[in-house]
Amino acid sequence: MHAYLSTTSQLLQSFRAYEIKQIPRSENSHADELARLASAINDKIGRKVPVEILAQPSTVAFETCAVRYENTWMSPIYLYLTNGTLPEDKAQARKLRYRSVRYTVINDVLYKRGYTTPYLKCLMAEQGDYVRREIHNGVCGDHSGSRSLAHKVFRQGYFWPTIHQEANSLVKMCDKCQRFGNIPHIPAEPLTPIVSPWPFAQWGLDLIGPMPQGKSQVKYAVVAVDYFTKWVEVEPLATITAAKMEDFVWTHICCRFGIPYAIITDNGRQFD
Incomplete structure (x- = not known):
């Protein structure tokens, strides 16, 4: 279409004056009927609608689009x-x-x-801004969150380094997202990291299940993870009781790695 537009602009320069007018649909009924004439004619009647086939475009000049990566991150x-x-x-x-x-x-x-x-496909800043806005609040945009918006850009086949930061800023500045989005009522608080002083000194203990039943009717599992080395100890269980927890801690932790400095649980009744 850009090639046809440039050719039309060159041809219009040879006229002294011209006027471009859009014909509304209500005044274009005769052209619509002529366009439907081919499908309305019965095949048994000898009348035919002539069709002209263009072997090549009417525009002679061909334009090439060169990709420029000047002064960009690429x-x-x-x-x-x-x-x-x-x-x-x-x-x-x-x-x-x-x-x-x-x-x-x-x-x-x-x-x-x-x-x-x-x-x-790697995009520049201007192209990335258009793609990001079209996916977020375009015709089919759903005003998704920043992380979902970044993954949707990846699934469409585009990439630029600052996609996550720009998606986050776009969601924060979007009027509809701020008006109708969910408001978190939890007060902001910095995370408290849990650091272990030395290997096998601090363990995290928790239960998994119920899972599909296996041999000896086991369907639960008790898991212990060391905070320093990330070492994992697991034992399948048929029942989860305080006695089973005591036996697991004594056999798999104390007898193998020594008495731990601390054991962190979710205050379940089995760990009392």
């Missing part, structure tokens, strides 16, 4: 993959070589590749 990666151009700084050049392994160039277009994902 510039150093694209130049290195196509021409082998590296920065003068050795540290930056080494970082660029490692970073460029995740990208490839196909038909002069930069793509990001992954182990479990298809090729993702």
Whole structure:
């Protein structure tokens, strides 16, 4: 359509004056009836509607769209993959070589590749802003959250480095999301990390189940995880009682790793 528009603009320059007018649908009934004439004619009647086939477009000039990566985050990666151009700084050049392994160039277009994902087309900031807004609040937009919006962009086959930060800022500035979104009533509080002083000093203990019944009618499992080494101890159980918990802690923790400094549970009755 852009080629037809440019050809039309060139032809209009040869006229002294012209007027472009859109015909409303109510005044276009004769053209609609003429368009439906081919399907309305009976095949047994000898009348025919002539059809002219254009072998080539009426526009002679062909336009090529060149992809430009000047002054964008893709510039150093694209130049290195196509021409082998590296920065003068050795540290930056080494970082660029490692970073460029995740990208490839196909038909002069930069793509990001992954182990479990298809090729993702790399976009500039302006293109990414359009894609992000179209997915979030476009015709089929559902005003999803920031994390869901970023994953939807990935599923559409696009990528740029700051997609998560820009998706989060878009959701925060969206008027409809702020008006009709769920309001969290929990007061903001920083997370409290649990740090173990040394290996096998602090364990987390919890139960899993009920699960599909196995041999000896076992359908539960007690799990203990060391906070320092992330070592896991598991035992299947048929019943979950305080005696079973005591036997598990003595056999799998105390006798193997020594008496722990602390055991963290969810205050279940079996751990009393």
